[in-house]
Amino acid sequence: QVQLQESGPGLVKPSQTLSLTCTVSGGSISSGSYYWSWIRQPAGKGLEWIGRIYTSGSTNYNPSLKSRVTISVDTSKNQFSLKLSSVTAADTAVYYCARDILILGAFDIWGQGTMVTVSS
Amino acid sequence: DIQMTQSPSSVSASVGDRVTITCRASQGISSWLAWYQQKPGKAPKLLIYAASSLQSGVPSRFSGSGSGTDFTLTISSLQPEDFATYYCQQANSFPTWTFGQGTKVEIK
Numbered sequence: 001q002v003q004l005q006e007s008g009p010g011l012v013k014p015s016q017t018l019s020l021t022c023t024v025s026g027g028s029i030s031s032g033s034y035y036w037s038w039i040r041q042p043a044g045k046g047l048e049w050i051g052r053i054y055t056s057g058s059t060n061y062n063p064s065l066k067s068r069v070t071i072s073v074d075t076s077k078n079q080f081s082l083k084l085s086s087v088t089a090a091d092t093a094v095y096y097c098a099r100d101i102l103i104l105g106a107f108d109i110w111g112q113g114t115m116v117t118v119s120s
Numbered sequence: 121d122i123q124m125t126q127s128p129s130s131v132s133a134s135v136g137d138r139v140t141i142t143c144r145a146s147q148g149i150s151s152w153l154a155w156y157q158q159k160p161g162k163a164p165k166l167l168i169y170a171a172s173s174l175q176s177g178v179p180s181r182f183s184g185s186g187s188g189t190d191f192t193l194t195i196s197s198l199q200p201e202d203f204a205t206y207y208c209q210q211a212n213s214f215p216t217w218t219f220g221q222g223t224k225v226e227i228k
Contacts (some may be wrong), residue, residue, distance in 0.1 A: 046219055047219040049218065060215030063216065096183050104169045104170060106209070107156075109167075
């Protein structure tokens with residue numbers, strides 16, 4: 001079955017760019033039935049959807065983060081990636097990648113999450 | 121933007137209790153609503169999609185209802201493994217999805 005796994009640095013300095021990759025296993029990221037999303041959760045707080053990408057490369061971003069976010073896909077590696085620029089302490093959170101069912105808008109498969117701390 | 125408001129923020133209940141969580145959308149979202157369960161240190165798990173459809177593998181004691189702006193998640197008989205935080209999520213305002221703030225179900 002499909003599994004998602006986040007990877008990337010756990011510590012990023014303020015003003016730098018946070019970069020994470022999500023590797024999809026057990027299925028193809030090129031399936032036309034899904035979007036591939038990033039979601040984050042600060043410690044003790046709720047969930048915030050960051051953005052998504054379709055296999056074609058088409059993207060949608062949360063308006064509150066749009067100016068700083070880039071999501072890309074590498075179908076040859078079955079991966080999609082997140083870049084968040086100009087980070088501050090407010091970007092410290094657990095970052096999840098998730099599969100977003102195209103016709104439902106629900107996230108049915110999630111990665112385990114990766115903690116990213118923004119600190120000098 | 122569509123805002124999602126859950127109530128209560130937390131609820132204390134005993135094993136066997138019936139628990140109901142409410143989610144209200146700031147504008148109508150038809151049936152484009154999902155519910156998730158999250159346990160500490162774990163990723164959320166999809167329970168319900170399209171307001172009332174049970175995700176495969178989820179116990180039948182979980183049910184969802186509602187449409188428009190008002191939705192409920194009901195746990196018919198609370199089990200020890202159900203103590204967790206529950207989130208609603210709207211999927212009507214493409215391309216931006218939003219979550220409720222969460223409801224923590226605690227042991228009484």
